[in-house]
Amino acid sequence: xxxxxxxxxxxxxxxxxxxxxxxxxxxxxxxxxxxxxxxxxxxxxxxxxxxxxxxxxxxxxxxxxxxxxxxxxxxxxxxxxxxxxxxxxxxxxxxxxxxxxxxxxxxxxxxxxxxxxxxxxxxxxxxxxxxxxxxxxxxxxxxxxxxxxxxxxxxxxxxxxxxxxxxxxxxxxxxxxxxxxxxxxxxxxxxxxxxxxxxxxxxxxxxxxxxxxxxxxxxxxxxxxxxxxxxxxxxxxxxxxxxxxxxxxxxxxxxxxxxxxxxxxxxxxxxxxxxxxxxxxxxxxxxxxxxxxxxxxxxxxxxx
Amino acid sequence: xxxxxxxxxxxxxxxxxxxxxxxxxxxxxxxxxxxxxxxxxxxxxxxxxxxxxxxxxxxxxxxxxxxxxxxxxxxxxxxxxxxxxxxxxxxxxxxxxxxxxxxxxxxxxxxxxxxxxxxxxxxxxxxxxxxxxxxxxxxxxxxxxxxxxxxxxxxxxxxxxxxxxxxxxxxxxxxxxxxxxxxxxxxxxxxxxxxxxxxxxxxxxxxxxxxxxxxxxxxxxxxxxxxxxxxxxxxxxxxxxxxxxxxxxxxxxxxxxxxxxxxxxxxxxxxxxxxxxxxxxxxxxxxxxxxxxxxxxxxxxxxxx
Numbered sequence: 174x175x176x177x178x179x180x181x182x183x184x185x186x187x188x189x190x191x192x193x194x195x196x197x198x199x200x201x202x203x204x205x206x207x208x209x210x211x212x213x214x215x216x217x218x219x220x221x222x223x224x225x226x227x228x229x230x231x232x233x234x235x236x237x238x239x240x241x242x243x244x245x246x247x248x249x250x251x252x253x254x255x256x257x258x259x260x261x262x263x264x265x266x267x268x269x270x271x272x273x274x275x276x277x278x279x280x281x282x283x284x285x286x287x288x289x290x291x292x293x294x295x296x297x298x299x300x301x302x303x304x305x306x307x308x309x310x311x312x313x314x315x316x317x318x319x320x321x322x323x324x325x326x327x328x329x330x331x332x333x334x335x336x337x338x339x340x341x342x343x344x345x346x347x348x349x350x351x352x353x354x355x356x357x358x359x360x361x362x363x364x365x366x367x368x369x370x371x372x373x374x375x376x377x378x379x380x381x382x383x384x385x386x387x388x389x390x391x392x393x394x395x396x397x398x399x400x401x402x403x404x405x406x407x408x409x410x411x412x413x414x415x416x417x418x419x420x421x422x423x424x425x426x427x428x429x430x431x432x433x434x435x436x437x438x439x440x441x442x443x444x445x446x447x448x449x450x451x452x453x454x455x456x457x458x459x460x461x462x463x464x465x466x467x468x469x470x471x472x473x474x475x476x477x
Numbered sequence: 478x479x480x481x482x483x484x485x486x487x488x489x490x491x492x493x494x495x496x497x498x499x500x501x502x503x504x505x506x507x508x509x510x511x512x513x514x515x516x517x518x519x520x521x522x523x524x525x526x527x528x529x530x531x532x533x534x535x536x537x538x539x540x541x542x543x544x545x546x547x548x549x550x551x552x553x554x555x556x557x558x559x560x561x562x563x564x565x566x567x568x569x570x571x572x573x574x575x576x577x578x579x580x581x582x583x584x585x586x587x588x589x590x591x592x593x594x595x596x597x598x599x600x601x602x603x604x605x606x607x608x609x610x611x612x613x614x615x616x617x618x619x620x621x622x623x624x625x626x627x628x629x630x631x632x633x634x635x636x637x638x639x640x641x642x643x644x645x646x647x648x649x650x651x652x653x654x655x656x657x658x659x660x661x662x663x664x665x666x667x668x669x670x671x672x673x674x675x676x677x678x679x680x681x682x683x684x685x686x687x688x689x690x691x692x693x694x695x696x697x698x699x700x701x702x703x704x705x706x707x708x709x710x711x712x713x714x715x716x717x718x719x720x721x722x723x724x725x726x727x728x729x730x731x732x733x734x735x736x737x738x739x740x741x742x743x744x745x746x747x748x749x750x751x752x753x754x755x756x757x758x759x760x761x762x763x764x765x766x767x768x769x770x771x772x773x774x775x776x777x778x779x780x781x782x
Contacts, residue, residue: 190584191595197577198598201658202605204624205613219638221627292508300493301501311508314516316771318719320743321764324526324757325519327747348515355508380500409606411722416748427608434612434726441616451609459604463597470663471670 398469
């Protein structure tokens, strides 16, 4: 009887705790999504409509049709003359900026893997002089704050004439992603048996062949984690992009979204739609690959 | 590493083969090149720049001033008030992150139906870009139509809509709240690892000895979590000290200077006043503090490696 009661109590407690957990984690996002489907008139209701009563796609339409529609001083208030909130003429930059973010993130992922995989393999599986030194070196670079890199990067990039180009972002994002990737891969390679290395060497494989044919296939889960981290870091990065990009040609998604957020005249319903678009790709990736991310974060953080 | 190749090295029982040494060097070379070029060199160069009075508003004259930039920074009242605000922001954020992450980790460490769904949802705040996180909270805190006002009003906690971010007494705490919401999931994941490492026999033995839930929590769980707590604390402290994005999106250092933290100070100095010399000096001081913390972290964790 008492066991039954305590079991019931435990289930009730877990239920309440789970509910609180979900409210804390999801409520702010739910509100962002809900208000992105509200018109400017509805969004200004007091008290707010938690669930849109007249759901509308006009905010998203404004983003997706921005290319075709000419927004002038006269037309921009047409969306909602009552409140004066309007769609900015920069709305058309959002989709291209997401394209930019995607290109940068993809390039960083590829370069990152090319650099990190061999290094992590060498540090995990080869005995050489300077091994622990190179691990400490890599660990040290991991803690350099990005804000300390801003000034020197800016001066270099300025000198190289790469200001306002996507390549400047790709180069600088390597600095903030490579150490973490090496770290995840290193701890994963370390967990794979050394005997594989010896066996492959006896069969006449070179180091590179051993890595590519034996270890790489086994390391697939950590590779997935590295790809995801690198992609998300690049997709979300703001500070460096703010410094090194100046025109829509190179501006990434966070820059365009931030420019909406800092403009008081833009309607919040539109800003929220832009926010939802910015949030969907990374959140979808994270939730889909939750297992890999958690194991990657665990491996990458526990040791460094 | 002063030993010559082939000599016996600490953990290695066999001499290092020449092939191993050279193949390791080749495999490491790309990473070394990238890290030297995009991390080490910039940091050293940044120190060099911090010794010059470099202003982009006056590019033709760049005098070498030794440590004058540092002296200038250290004498600046705004610098010290930013240090104070950064400290305050860090203390508030890190303590809240630890508390919330502990609660979430304790929940997710239990076995129950729906746990997998909860752990997937935990990644939602983690994955959201800081910029989107910033505009989301800006909208929630909005003084005219925000959800916070709406909620508190409907619950009768306030009788009229209030100014939140614009109130300099509340700004820092509200920004910290947005930061905590996004950072807590990572801390939770790290704490779950700590919880999982506690052997179940310990609890069983304590139960046999008649320890109740609270005693088990305070005498087994919390002490065993110490290393994970240290890790979270130091990592999140580093993140909080250097945090920039939310300050840019939510307040731009305002109202007045209520959220003028160190990272924002670096930004204003370099990219608004275009004083790259003092900006570098400031960034360098920040990097130094972070390095000391990181050193502490690596040493504290080194005992477990």
